[in-house]
Every structure is written in C-alpha cells, then in structure tokens.
Amino acid sequence: MRCLVTGGSASGKSEYAENFAVELSRGGPLYYIATMEPYGEEADRRISRHRRLREAKGFQTIECYRDIHQALAFTPDPARSTGSAADAEDGSVAPTVLLECLSNLLANEMYAGSALKEEPEALAQRIFRQIQELDQRCSHLVIVTNEIFSDGHRYPPETEAYIQSLGLLNTMLGAWTDQVCEVVCSIPVLLKTAAAAAAFGKGEERCQF
C-alpha cells in the first residue's frame, strides 16, 4: 500500500505517519528514511524530537538527503531477510518504508547538490520517478509531505519555483497513492481512501463529498 500524509506545520503528521507505518509493517522490516540535513540548533532540535518519537517503534533509520531511489541500495536484500510479514508473492519480505519528508527532500534537491537548474515541473517529475523506483523495493510506502500553499504571500522566484514543485509533486503523489490523509491538529482526515485501507482497519470514511 502507498499512503501520502500531508498537513500544516506542527500538525502531528509525523507521529501519525509513524504509527501508520508500524501498523502496516505487522512486525516485518521497517525503515525510516530521514531527509532532513542537520544544519544548526533548530534542525538538531527537530531531528532529536522526531528521533524520540521513533524510539521503541522499531524503525531502522536511513539518512538520505537526495537521490531517494538509492535510499535502500545498502540495506539487506529483502529476499534474504527473515520476518513474519511475507507480503511479496515469492514469500520474501520487502520492508515497509516511511519517507519523511518531501519538503526537505525537494529543498535538498533544489538548493544543494548539483548546480543543475531544473524547471519546477522537470524537478517534480524526476523526484516522482525516483520515489516510484524506491517503491519497487517496498511492501508499503508511507510518504510525509507538507501544506505550504496557503499563506497568500508572493515570494521571490526561487521560492515560488519551490512551491510550484512541491505542489506538483503532491498532486502526482495524490493520484498515484492508494490513500491520502491530511492530519489536522493531530486528527487524521482522510481525503482519499482505497479498498486496501479497509483491509488494515483504516477504512473509516471521513470525506463529506
């Protein structure tokens, strides 16, 4: 199953996404892909807060700041690992992966690394394809993104390009994933549900339209 979790800042979306990924994994391998590059005290504080939340939930953390399709390149081959959740058809165990979060990943791809100046659409397309490639190694993929689109400000071109890219990426992922959930003040509001969601006991329909 693929799930997109969105929400505003400090909405509790990380904690929700973590708990959801834990449920999906059903005791099988569980990876957390951290995209936030440590830079200064505030980031350290956020990172340690997130790390505390993940403690004892069984996540193995992988730091990957860009080129997300390679994030699982150095993990054990799923076919050789052992576990209780045999989701793949051949009986091997592919991991449940939580990717957090797209806003950092996009910023890293845009502002650091290569000096390549990609158009917002090309950049979003590339990251989308890389996420799809990542997904091929996952039994479940939960992706955390961010709502940054509603402050009414007009920003310099570079920031506007970033907003465009993230919005585009969110819409592509919204179409591609099985379930889309917005977390509002720690409460999950389902925007898109799948039949698969019901199988995991998460099928309560909250949409009013």
Add this chain to the structure above:
Amino acid sequence: MHLYIGGKAQGKRAYVEMAEGGGADIISDYQEVIRRQLRQGQDPIECLRKLLSEKPDVVIICDEVGYGVVPIEKEERDFREAVGRTMCEAAQAARTVVRIVCGIGQRIK
C-alpha cells in the same frame, strides 16, 4: 472543551455563536493568546492545561497558521510551532473538534 479551528476570516465566530448558543464561555483568537504567552516566556501547552483544569467547558476558537512556507524570522517559526503543538494537545483533550472552511463546519472529532 470544544475546539473550533480554521483559516482567517472563515466565519468561525459566527458559526460558533450559532452552534454553542448564548451562554458559552468562548475564547476566540486563541493564537493571539499563544503569541502573548510566548512573549512573556510562558509555555503555551502548560497554560492550556491549566485553563482546561479550571474551565473544562470552555470553547476555544483558533486560527490555523501552519499552511505557509516556513518563515524566515525565528519568532514567527516558533509561533507557528507553538500554535500547532498546542492545538494538537487541545484537539486530543477536546470533546469535539470542528474545522470551519467558507463558513461551513466539518466535524473532525
């Protein structure tokens, strides 16, 4: 406690007055309460817990402030963070949570 949230100018106050009736103890613009607490060096979550222990039936109205680009100014970032975390706490404690968009309330808890 009943919690009502939503963006600026979404008709929250009018909605709440209609939904809660005349006698309710309403605190609106709770984000400004949080802003003041931060400036006075208080912990907004602790203040909220104290408020709820004193007034368990209070009605809180608060703007949603976390739907924009991360602000450059640290004070603004801290404000958004504090409002977000405090409202998570409030929503967990609330009997009902209603989100108001275009004057329409959607009950999410």
